[in-house]
Amino acid sequence: MSVKQRQAPTGIMTPELIETEIKGGLAATDSVGQYALGLGDDALVLAQRLGEWIANGPELEEDIALGNIGLDILGHARSFLTYAGSAWGKTEDDLAYFRSEPEFRCRQLFEQPIGDFAQTIARQLIASVYFDSLYRALMHSADPTLAAIAAKATKEVDYHLDHSTQWLLRLGLGTDESALRMQRGLDAMWPFVAELYSAEPVVESAAASVASVASAASAASVAEDDRGSLEGIAVDPRALRAEFDAVVPLLIEQAGLVVPKTGSVRGGGRLGIHSEAFGPMLAEMQVLARQHPGASW
């Protein structure tokens, strides 16, 4: 898409509205659920990381800005997870708090520790460019719920992208130290770009979409779903890579920095393979909920 399309083709969607629709009978198919689960996990894990910045920012304005961005992304996570859960009769909290590490489907970029402010900005820049193209494409999904979630998200990501772009320039062109840190931040996050833009396994093969979260009852619907079942519904991240390559290296050069030439991690986040930092993050996130199974808050 060369011209950024901002007009939402459908109404906007919040987790609460989706919940209401689920009560009214809305349910994702298993493969749509699997797809939404991956997108939800990406957003949830990134929001959890951004939450670590609150009361820790380099200035109060950034406590607020990073908190706002985290809050927007948490909203996206909640919408995707609520919708995903409808495929298996699960709530967003069942999915967020009661799955273990290999059952999470997030891509590894999002799991990485916050590092210093430059590393956080590097990750946020990559993530925002990715979300920007992803949600603009997903707005045209044949699945109206996914399209509506994306329509709301795309407006917010617009601001996130602007925030990280501004900081990339400030840090890259600011002082020697900030340029060095910004370069290191990019170098640290770059190995995760390739995985971010790799295929969606659930689209690629119905077999790979059988995750342990799927209950026995949904096994039947999995069988019905062939690999074409997400056509027109899911976005293939590989098709978005060109946009990243057209935008990000140019921005990095504008910031007086060098496009990293690092290798790429093997990845596998969508298949439940996660990096070392993920387990401790998850343990912290889930600890209280798991002490009180079945409780509501």
Place this chain on the structure above:
Amino acid sequence: MVTTTHATATATATAPAAAATMADGDLSEDDRVGLARFLELIESDSRVEPTDWMPAAYRKTLVRQISQHGHSEIIGMQPEGNWITRAPSLKRKAILMAKVQDEAGHGLYLYSAAQTLGTDRDTMFEQLITGAAKYSSIFNYLTPTWADMGSIGWLVDGAAICNQVPLCRASYGPYARAMVRICKEESFHQRQGFEILLSLMNGTDAQAKMAQESVNRWYAPALMMFGPPDDESPNSKQSMEWNIKRFSNDELRQRFVDMLVPQAEILGITLPDPDLSFDEETGHWRFGELDWSEFYDVLKGNGQANSVRVAKRRAAHENGAWVREAARAYADKQAAAAATAAEAATLAQNEMVAA
């Protein structure tokens, strides 16, 4: 939607600084006129604005109160920030994140209000992170359980509301206006705290126990947020004469208790005060003696977390020094580039005119 708060000072005028530092005894003619006008404003319950003449002591009182209030908002982010990563549901996580960053916004509004009195934010922040400035002692208590998110919202934000609603009519305009914005958000903060406790009380036995145990810890410290009893609060009288403060510490505390009792009943929570009883005659709830020795001890620095709270903000500030430097350097370079471009344009223009 993202709403980045860029609180800007309504005005940055440093009103007659010389006059403000002068004792009222040797006033110049201008000061005499200014003072008369000031007293008239106070008398008619009008707002004093940054450019108005004001007595040095009024200015000093306001700077101290507003900056301490701002510091409290900033330090107050920590006890709740402690639970953002562990919030037990995604909805609660979202509400808590929004609440904690509201408090950062409140800090910014208040620093901006204080700046209109001629004290800049860097100075105030420096006082905070070196431990020179005071902030509300309540934030030196720890939050060992999730129920503390409920208690803080219900009791601490609740007490803050009782304190702050009258401040919306404070005589100093920028302060009063900041309080109007803040109070709107505080009532949401109190409600979410109440809802957390309500969910816990309606939940499992373990949850209800957690809620009661937490309220047991927060109740008395929250009552002490209004400050010492009136007979031990020497500065209050002057603040009331200046229309900064509208009600005494004890009056506000009474209001707060009267508000809490029926809410506690709805929650099914017991307020930890055996002496709490309804006074038919006055229509108020009488409450027991508070342990003021604890209050003064925490104030002196012997609370659960005094040094930790300041150290955490200082660490964040120091770790972010390179970021702020970079932003400044970048802004300077941008400004220099813009100036060069403008100069070149002017030169080109002159060339054309000359030609």
